[in-house]
Amino acid sequence: MSSKKYFMGAVGLITALSLLLTGCDTSSQPNETTQAESVVTTQGEPEKPAVGEMRDITSTELVKEMKIGWNLGDTLDVCQADRNGDGKLDEHAEEGEEVDETLWGNVMTTPELFDKLKADGINAVRIPVTWRDHLNEDDSIKESWLNRVQEIVDYAIERDFYVIINMHHDGGGDPKFGAWIIETAKSDYDAFYARYSKMWKQIAERFKDYSDHLVFESMNEVGFDGMGGDKGFELLNRINQDFVDLIRQTGGNNAKRHLLIAGYWTDVAETCKSAYKMPTDTIEDHLIVSVHYYTPYEFCIVGSQKTWGSDSDLKLMESKMNLMKSTFVDKGIPFIIGEYSGGGSAKEFIYFSEYLTKLCYDMGACCFLWDNGGNLNRKTLEWRVPGLTDALKKATSGEDYTVTKGE
Numbered sequence: 001m002s003s004k005k006y007f008m009g010a011v012g013l014i015t016a017l018s019l020l021l022t023g024c025d026t027s028s029q030p031n032e033t034t035q036a037e038s039v040v041t042t043q044g045e046p047e048k049p050a051v052g053e054m055r056d057i058t059s060t061e062l063v064k065e066m067k068i069g070w071n072l073g074d075t076l077d078v079c080q081a082d083r084n085g086d087g088k089l090d091e092h093a094e095e096g097e098e099v100d101e102t103l104w105g106n107v108m109t110t111p112e113l114f115d116k117l118k119a120d121g122i123n124a125v126r127i128p129v130t131w132r133d134h135l136n137e138d139d140s141i142k143e144s145w146l147n148r149v150q151e152i153v154d155y156a157i158e159r160d161f162y163v164i165i166n167m168h169h170d171g172g173g174d175p176k177f178g179a180w181i182i183e184t185a186k187s188d189y190d191a192f193y194a195r196y197s198k199m200w201k202q203i204a205e206r207f208k209d210y211s212d213h214l215v216f217e218s219m220n221e222v223g224f225d226g227m228g229g230d231k232g233f234e235l236l237n238r239i240n241q242d243f244v245d246l247i248r249q250t251g252g253n254n255a256k257r258h259l260l261i262a263g264y265w266t267d268v269a270e271t272c273k274s275a276y277k278m279p280t281d282t283i284e285d286h287l288i289v290s291v292h293y294y295t296p297y298e299f300c301i302v303g304s305q306k307t308w309g310s311d312s313d314l315k316l317m318e319s320k321m322n323l324m325k326s327t328f329v330d331k332g333i334p335f336i337i338g339e340y341s342g343g344g345s346a347k348e349f350i351y352f353s354e355y356l357t358k359l360c361y362d363m364g365a366c367c368f369l370w371d372n373g374g375n376l377n378r379k380t381l382e383w384r385v386p387g388l389t390d391a392l393k394k395a396t397s398g399e400d401y402t403v404t405k406g407e
Contacts, residue, residue, distance in 0.1 A: 052209060052210045052211025052253060053212065054256045058332075059287060059334050060333075060364060062162075062215075062258050062288075063335075063364060063366050065162070066123065066162050066336075066366035067121065067123050067124065067361075067393075067396040068121055068122045068123065068124065068389070068392045068393065068396055069122070069369065070117060070122045070126070070371060071125070071338075071339060071368050071370045071371050072109065072125060072126070072152070072371075073370055073371050073372040074104040074105065074106055075101045075104075075106050075127075075128075076109075076129045076130070076149060076152065077130045077169055078102075078103040078130065079099060079103075079172075080092040080099060080103075080133055080178065081172070081174055081178070082174040085174075098134075106378055107378050109152050109378075110155075111158075113155075114156050114161065116381045117161075118160075120393075121393040121396075122161075122389070123160070123161055123162060124163075124366060124368065125156050125163055125368075126163075126164040126217075126338055127149075127153060127156070127163060128165075128168035129149055129166060130167075130168045130169040130170060131145070132170050133178060134146075139194070139198050139199065140199075141199055141203070146202070146203070149165065150206060150207070153207070153210075157210065157214065162214075163214050163215065164217050164260060164336075164368075165207075165215075165216060165217065166217035166218070166260075167196075167200075167219045168220045169220070170219070171219055171220055180195070181196070181222055182223075185224070185235060186224055186235065189235075189238075196239070196242075196243075201246060201250060204246075204247050204250040204254050205250055208250055208252030210253060211253070212253070212257065212258060214257070215257070215259065216254075216257060216259055216260065217259075217261075217262065218243040218261055219239070219243075220262065220338075221266050221292070222262060223236065223264050223265035223267075232264070233264060233273070233275035233276055233277075234275075236262070236276070237277045240261050240262065240278075241279040243259070243261075243279070244261070245279075248281070248282050248283075255282075256283055256286060258288060259288070260336060260338070261278060261279060261288065261290060263290055264276050266290055266292040266338065268320045268324060269320070269323070271289065272323050272327040278333060287333065288333070288335065288336055289324075289335045289336075290336055291324065291338070292339040292340065293337050293340040293367075294339070294341065295320065296308075296313070299313075299343050300340075300341060300342050300343060306343070306348070307348055308344055308348050308351065309348070309351050309405050314355070317355065317356060318359065321363065324365070325363050329363055329365070335365050336366050336367075336368065337365065337367040337368060338368050339370040340368070340370060341371075341375075346385045346387070346388075349385060349388070351406070353388065354391040355395075355403045357391075361395060369392075375388070
C-alpha cells in the first residue's frame with residue numbers, strides 16, 4: 001500500500017459507487033469460503049518444476065512483455081496487525097491457530113481465479129507475501145507457509161503469467177505486533193540482515209529453478225525518515241544492494257533473475273531524488289525500479305475528491321511519469337507501478353486507470369492494480385466495475401489514441 005503507515009491501503013470500487021477499501025476495512029468482503037471449500041493448503045513440499053527458461057533479454061524487454069498487472073492483495077500479505085493505528089490488534093488468529101490467507105476477509109485462492117484473470121487480458125500478477133507470522137524460532141520460514149506461497153505462484157506460472165513476490169508487511173508501521181524491517185534495520189543492521197538474508201535465501205532456494213517469469217521484489221513501502229541528511233536513503237540503498245548480492249549468490253536461475261528494487265517509500269518524487277541509488281549488479285540490465293501511484297491522495301485513498309481528469313490532474317500524472325522516464329527509463333532502467341488504484345464513480349476510476357496505464361505502457365512500464373477484493377469479487381469471479389478490463393486492454397494495445405472519460 002502507498003502510505004508510510006502500511007495499514008492504509010488502496011481505494012477500490014464496489015458497483016458504480018466509490019467505497020474506501022483500505023487495508024483497514026474488510027467489511028465489504030466477508031470471509032466466504034463457498035468457492036474454495038475444497039482447497040487445502042499443501043502440507044508436503046509441492047513438486048518442483050523442471051528448470052525454467054532464463055532468456056537472454058533485458059529487464060526493459062521483460063517489462064514490455066507485461067501488459068496488464070494485478071495484485072492479489074489482502075491475501076498472502078495478511079498478518080496479525082494494528083491496521084487502524086489505535087495500538088490494538090484488529091484481526092488476529094485464534095489462539096493456537098495459524099494465520100492464513102482468509103484472515104482479512106478474502107476466500108482461499110483457487111486456480112480458477114487465475115483462469116479468470118487470464119481470460120480478461122491480465123498477464124502479470126503481483127503476489128504480496130508477509131512472512132512475519134510464519135517463522136520458526138530460528139527465523140526460518142515454516143514449510144507449510146512456503147508451500148502455500150509456492151502453490152499459488154504455480155497457479156499463475158502454469159498459466160504463463162509474470163509473477164512478482166516480495167516481503168510485504170514485514171516492513172510495516174506496527175513493530176509492536178511483528179513488523180521488523182524498518183525498526184530493526186535502523187537500530188541494528190547486523191540483526192536485521194541476519195533475519196532478512198536467512199528468509200530471502202530460503203525463498204530464493206525454493207524458487208531458484210523457476211523461469212524469468214518470476215521476479216523477486218526486495219520489500220514494500222520502506223523508508224527511513226528522521227535519520228538526518230541522506231542517511232535514510234543510504235540505509236535503503238544498502239538493503240537493496242545486499243538484496244541483489246544475496247539473490248545472485250544463491251545460484252541457479254537466480255544468477256540471472258530479474259529483480260524489482262523498492263523505491264524510497266515507493267514514492268515517485270522520493271525515488272527520483274539523487275540520494276536514491278540503484279544497486280550495482282553482476283549482470284547487466286536485470287534490475288527494475290518499483291514505485292506506487294496513489295496521487296492525488298484525496299482521490300485515491302481518502303475519497304474526498306470524487307472526480308478526476310482536470311487539466312491539473314492530467315498534468316500532475318504526466319509530470320510524475322515523465323520524471324520516472326527521465327530519471328530511469330532514459331538511462332536504461334525500466335520501472336513498474338507495483339500498486340495503483342483510484343476512487344470516484346466507475347467512469348472516474350476507469351478514466352484514471354486507463355490514462356495511467358496507457359501513459360506508462362507507452363513508456364515501456366507496467367501498472368499493477370491494487371485489489372484487496374474490491375475490484376474482482378473473488379467468490380463470483382465477476383468484476384465490480386464493468387468495462388474496467390476492456391479499458392486496460394485498449395490502453396495496452398499499442399493503439400495511438402487519446403484516453404477520454406466515458407459517459
